Amino acid sequence: MSDFVHLHVHTHYSLLDGLAKVPPLVSRAKELGMNALAITDHNNLFGAVEFQQYCERNGIEPIFGAQLNVIHDQERRPCHLVLLARDLTGYANLRYLVSRAHLDHGSERPHVELQLLAEHGQGLIALTGDLGGAIAQALLRNQTTQAHRILDEYIEIFGSDGVFIEIQRHEGLNEQAEVNQKLIQLSGDRNIPLVATADTHYVLPEHADGHAVLMCIGMDKRVDVEDLERLPVRDLYLKSPEEMAELFSDLPEAIENTRAIAERCKFRIPLGEVFLPQYRVPDDYTIESYFAHLAREGLAVRIKELRARGVELDEEEYRARLEIEIGVITEMKYPGYFLIVWDFINHAREEKIPVGPGRGSGAGSLVAYSLRITNIDPLQYGLLFERFLNPERVSMPDFDIDFCMKRRGEVIEYVTRKYGTNNVGQIVTFGQLKAKACIRDVARVLNLPYSEADGLAKLIPNELGIKLEEALKKEPRLREAIDSKPILARLF
Structure with missing residues (x-):
C-alpha cells in the first residue's frame, strides 16, 4: 500500500481550469497503485457522484472535498482553503458552504465568509491551501503575526487535529520555494503537521500544453505556440507515489500524513434512495387515494371533451388502462410525485403561464393526460406507458415540461415557496467545447x-x-x- 494519497486534485469540473476528466483520472490512480484519491474542485461538488461511482468500480476509496475561496480580512481578498469531508456531517456542511458561496454573492466570484465557515466546520479537515492560501499569502508579505492569527482561526473552527499546513513543490515557482521554508517553520513553531499535495489539474505530463491553453481560453489571453513550454508550472499532472516521495524526501511526515488523513475520510454518499417532498392532501384522503381520485375524475372530464370533439373511443379501454397505470404508480410509491407535478402545472395554468403539451416518454401515460400534466392522448397515438414507468426496470419517472421562458421563474418560485428551499433544486447543465x-x-x-x-x-x-x-x-x-x-x- 502506498503511503501517499493525492488530497488536492482538480477535475474538469473546475471549469476552464481543470483538464482531468473523472474516468481517466481514476483509472490512472489505479495504474499508479493508489487505493485512495480526493477531488477538490473550485467551490463546487459537481463531480462527487461520478467520482464515487468510478472509484468504486476501480477499488479506490473516494475522498470528497473542495477548494473554497474564503474571505479573511477587511480588504476582502478571497484566499484558497481546501476542505475534505470526514463523514456525512462534513459532507453536508461542505455542500452547504459551496451552495452559499455561489448564492450569496451575485455576480461576484464565489466565496464564503470566515464566520459562515465557523458555523459549518464540523466534520471537515482543512488544508491551508496553495500559494493562493491565506497563510501562504501572509507569509509572502512577511506578515508572520497575521499568518499565526489565521492559523489560530482555522484551529478554532476545525480543531488542532483538523488542520494541516499544506506544502507543494512545483518547478518554476520561486515564490513557492520561499514560502515553503516559512511553512515548515510555522509547522514546527505551532506543532501543526505538514501535508504534501500536488495541486493536480490534469492526468498525464503531456497534457500540460492543453491545460495552459484551457486556462488562456478562460482568461481570454493569447500565447504563441513556441512560448507554451516556457510557461511556469508544467507539472500539475497526477504524480506517482514514488515521485511525491522523492519530491518530499526531506519531509517524509508530509507524505505519511496524506495517508493518515485518508484513513479519517472513509464514507460514501448514499445513492439509490429517493427522497421526495410530501404533498399535503385534503382531510379524509391518503396520498394514494387522493391521487387515484384526481386521476379518475380527470379522465371522466377528458372523455367528455374527446366526445364533444367527435372522437370515437372505447370508454372501458380508457378506464381499464387508467386502473392499470394507477396500480403500477401506487405499487412503485410514486403517487406523491405525480401530485407534486400536477400541482405546479395546475398553478401555472391558473396564473396563465403557458405550459407545453408534454414530450418524452411521459406522454405515454394516461394518468398524466388525465391530470393534465400532458395534453396528448396516449391511446389515440398508441403510446406505451411502459416506456415511461416499468416495475421491471425501476427508475424515477421523469416528466419533460416546458414553461414560457419569460415566466418559468414564477413556477420555480411557487414550488420553492410551497415545498421549501431544502426540497427544491435546479439541475446544472454544463457547456462543452465541441x-x-x-x-x-x-x-x-x-x-x-x-x-x-x-x-x-x-x-x-x-x-x-x-x-x-x-x-x-x-x-x-x-x-x-x-x-x-x-x-x-x-x-x-
Missing part, C-alpha cells in the same frame, strides 16, 4: 490566423458529438492539412 468550437478557440489563443482555423473547423464532419480523433479518421483532408504545417499539428 470539436469545431474547440479548434477555433484554441487557434485564437495560439494567435493562429482565423482563416486557417476556420478552414480546419469546416473540415470536421457534421456529426453530433464527434471527437477530434474520429474526425481525423473520417476526413483525410483534415489529416493532410495538419500534416502540412507543424503549427497546425501542434494545434491538435
Whole structure:
C-alpha cells in the first residue's frame, strides 16, 4: 500500500481550469497503485457522484472535498482553503458552504465568509491551501503575526487535529520555494503537521500544453505556440507515489500524513434512495387515494371533451388502462410525485403561464393526460406507458415540461415557496467545447490566423458529438492539412 494519497486534485469540473476528466483520472490512480484519491474542485461538488461511482468500480476509496475561496480580512481578498469531508456531517456542511458561496454573492466570484465557515466546520479537515492560501499569502508579505492569527482561526473552527499546513513543490515557482521554508517553520513553531499535495489539474505530463491553453481560453489571453513550454508550472499532472516521495524526501511526515488523513475520510454518499417532498392532501384522503381520485375524475372530464370533439373511443379501454397505470404508480410509491407535478402545472395554468403539451416518454401515460400534466392522448397515438414507468426496470419517472421562458421563474418560485428551499433544486447543465468550437478557440489563443482555423473547423464532419480523433479518421483532408504545417499539428 502506498503511503501517499493525492488530497488536492482538480477535475474538469473546475471549469476552464481543470483538464482531468473523472474516468481517466481514476483509472490512472489505479495504474499508479493508489487505493485512495480526493477531488477538490473550485467551490463546487459537481463531480462527487461520478467520482464515487468510478472509484468504486476501480477499488479506490473516494475522498470528497473542495477548494473554497474564503474571505479573511477587511480588504476582502478571497484566499484558497481546501476542505475534505470526514463523514456525512462534513459532507453536508461542505455542500452547504459551496451552495452559499455561489448564492450569496451575485455576480461576484464565489466565496464564503470566515464566520459562515465557523458555523459549518464540523466534520471537515482543512488544508491551508496553495500559494493562493491565506497563510501562504501572509507569509509572502512577511506578515508572520497575521499568518499565526489565521492559523489560530482555522484551529478554532476545525480543531488542532483538523488542520494541516499544506506544502507543494512545483518547478518554476520561486515564490513557492520561499514560502515553503516559512511553512515548515510555522509547522514546527505551532506543532501543526505538514501535508504534501500536488495541486493536480490534469492526468498525464503531456497534457500540460492543453491545460495552459484551457486556462488562456478562460482568461481570454493569447500565447504563441513556441512560448507554451516556457510557461511556469508544467507539472500539475497526477504524480506517482514514488515521485511525491522523492519530491518530499526531506519531509517524509508530509507524505505519511496524506495517508493518515485518508484513513479519517472513509464514507460514501448514499445513492439509490429517493427522497421526495410530501404533498399535503385534503382531510379524509391518503396520498394514494387522493391521487387515484384526481386521476379518475380527470379522465371522466377528458372523455367528455374527446366526445364533444367527435372522437370515437372505447370508454372501458380508457378506464381499464387508467386502473392499470394507477396500480403500477401506487405499487412503485410514486403517487406523491405525480401530485407534486400536477400541482405546479395546475398553478401555472391558473396564473396563465403557458405550459407545453408534454414530450418524452411521459406522454405515454394516461394518468398524466388525465391530470393534465400532458395534453396528448396516449391511446389515440398508441403510446406505451411502459416506456415511461416499468416495475421491471425501476427508475424515477421523469416528466419533460416546458414553461414560457419569460415566466418559468414564477413556477420555480411557487414550488420553492410551497415545498421549501431544502426540497427544491435546479439541475446544472454544463457547456462543452465541441470539436469545431474547440479548434477555433484554441487557434485564437495560439494567435493562429482565423482563416486557417476556420478552414480546419469546416473540415470536421457534421456529426453530433464527434471527437477530434474520429474526425481525423473520417476526413483525410483534415489529416493532410495538419500534416502540412507543424503549427497546425501542434494545434491538435
